[in-house]
Amino acid sequence: MGSLFRYGNRFLESHRMKNRIFRMNRHFRGYKTINRKGHSCMSFQTDTIHAGVAPDKAYGAIMTPIYQSSTFVFEDVGKHRGFDYTRSGNPTRKALEDNLAALEGCSCAVAVTTGMSAVATVMHLFQSGDEVICTDDCYGGTARLLSTIEEHFNIRIHFISLRDADGIKAHINEKTKAVWIETPSNPLLNLIDIAAVTAIAREHQLLSIVDNTFLSPYFQQPFRLGADIVVHSTTKYLNGHSDVVGGAILSNEPGLDQRLKYLVNALGTCAQPFDCWLVLRGIKTLVPRMKEHERNARIVADFLDGHPRVRRVFYPGLATHPQHELAKRQQRGFGGMVSFELDGGGAEIEHLLRSTRLFALAESLGGVESLIEHPATMSHASMDREHRLAAGINDSVIRLSVGIEDPDDLVADLRQALA
Numbered sequence: 001m002g003s004l005f006r007y008g009n010r011f012l013e014s015h016r017m018k019n020r021i022f023r024m025n026r027h028f029r030g031y032k033t034i035n036r037k038g039h040s041c042m043s044f045q046t047d048t049i050h051a052g053v054a055p056d057k058a059y060g061a062i063m064t065p066i067y068q069s070s071t072f073v074f075e076d077v078g079k080h081r082g083f084d085y086t087r088s089g090n091p092t093r094k095a096l097e098d099n100l101a102a103l104e105g106c107s108c109a110v111a112v113t114t115g116m117s118a119v120a121t122v123m124h125l126f127q128s129g130d131e132v133i134c135t136d137d138c139y140g141g142t143a144r145l146l147s148t149i150e151e152h153f154n155i156r157i158h159f160i161s162l163r164d165a166d167g168i169k170a171h172i173n174e175k176t177k178a179v180w181i182e183t184p185s186n187p188l189l190n191l192i193d194i195a196a197v198t199a200i201a202r203e204h205q206l207l208s209i210v211d212n213t214f215l216s217p218y219f220q221q222p223f224r225l226g227a228d229i230v231v232h233s234t235t236k237y238l239n240g241h242s243d244v245v246g247g248a249i250l251s252n253e254p255g256l257d258q259r260l261k262y263l264v265n266a267l268g269t270c271a272q273p274f275d276c277w278l279v280l281r282g283i284k285t286l287v288p289r290m291k292e293h294e295r296n297a298r299i300v301a302d303f304l305d306g307h308p309r310v311r312r313v314f315y316p317g318l319a320t321h322p323q324h325e326l327a328k329r330q331q332r333g334f335g336g337m338v339s340f341e342l343d344g345g346g347a348e349i350e351h352l353l354r355s356t357r358l359f360a361l362a363e364s365l366g367g368v369e370s371l372i373e374h375p376a377t378m379s380h381a382s383m384d385r386e387h388r389l390a391a392g393i394n395d396s397v398i399r400l401s402v403g404i405e406d407p408d409d410l411v412a413d414l415r416q417a418l419a
């Protein structure tokens with residue numbers, strides 16, 4: 001198959017019609033996970049624990065075994081028991097994939113090695129000459145990879161602000177194939193109206209791709225808002241324990257599902273059995289963890305908001321956040337990331353970063369332990385200074401990944417560090 005798009009607009013139109021019907025069905029079933037294959041119609045919380053997981057057939061182990069095997073013995077010539085080689089499929093990986101598909105409410109999930117390999121794999125849907133519109137406020141690694149793809153493979157990337165959905169219309173032409181959305185953004189927690197952008201994308205037969213890493217499917221479900229593909233860095237909230245790097249790609253249309261599975265097998269970007277087992281185990285506590293992350297993040301944001309040394313707090317849960325209403329409409333919660341601008345320069349920033357005892361100085365996010373980092377010199381250091389400042393990420397911005405420790409201890413730690 002040369003390209004997903006060889007069928008042109010008719011192919012996309014028919015898959016969108018089908019998707020719309022399924023989206024409507026899901027809508028009327030309330031906040032339950034349901035997908036076309038009928039993997040599950042349990043509540044989201046029950047699915048985090050049970051979807052895709054069945055007691056092991058060999059010994060009845062309640063936890064999914066780690067099938068750490070590269071190959072599988074055939075029963076007879078031309079006959080295997082569902083798996084032949086781990087790059088093409090693995091029972092532990094399949095359990096995670098079925099679980100993820102149930103949580104996002106879609107027909108297909110493929111587990112890959114990292115969030116970046118999810119992005120790289122999805123970009124193989126396109127070919128030389130195609131164009132993709134991407135939020136200019138995306139994860140630094142995504143921006144770096146898309147720019148490299150643009151240089152090497154002649155796929156033009158338009159990095160633009162998607163905060164004004166209508167603004168994308170000016171960048172759509174007959175070569176445009178997709179729009180890449182990431183919301184909330186990192187580190188400033190700006191939001192994109194997913195339903196508004198995907199509606200415009202649909203009108204122009206573009207694929208809508210949403211990076212849902214920051215909120216996890218518990219707080220945001222992009223397929224309900226018109227997305228065609230969702231990607232995750234499972235490294236973050238889905239796994240939640242800072243002990244694995246992983247990624248996932250999800251879709252909800254048979255042609256796309258098959259193409260993505262084909263690409264993961266062809267490229268070899270599939271996740272390893274042990275990593276899948278860790279992520280699957282992490283997901284079992286996704287709901288209680290996300291509730292605690294959010295409760296603590298609100299407490300931390302309120303504390304910072306009232307602190308004299310803090311110039312500005314970025315948290316969609318604050319009524320003062322410029323997109324607070326959108327956050328309430330499209331998200332089920334506000335998440336566990338809080339950023340703020342310290343009233344001070346380099347010396348004060350360094351002092352603060354050295355002074356926290358509980359908040360560890362580290363990149364990444366979404367783990368049970370709290371982290372503090374300085375985007376200008378750490379997570380966003382690869383961004384050139386001008387671009388970074390234009391995006392509003394000045395040298396005084398600090399980012400917190402609020403963990404699930406006792407919130408009193410977290411506030412006390414920030415209070416003493418800011419004293």
Ligand SMILES: *Cc1c(COP(=O)(O)O)cnc(C)c1O
Nearest residue numbers: 114115116139213233235245246
């Ligand atoms: C971390 C992250 C990625 C990249 O994921 P890795 O697992 O580190 O490769 C992509 N998107 C977002 C929003 C992220 O936070």
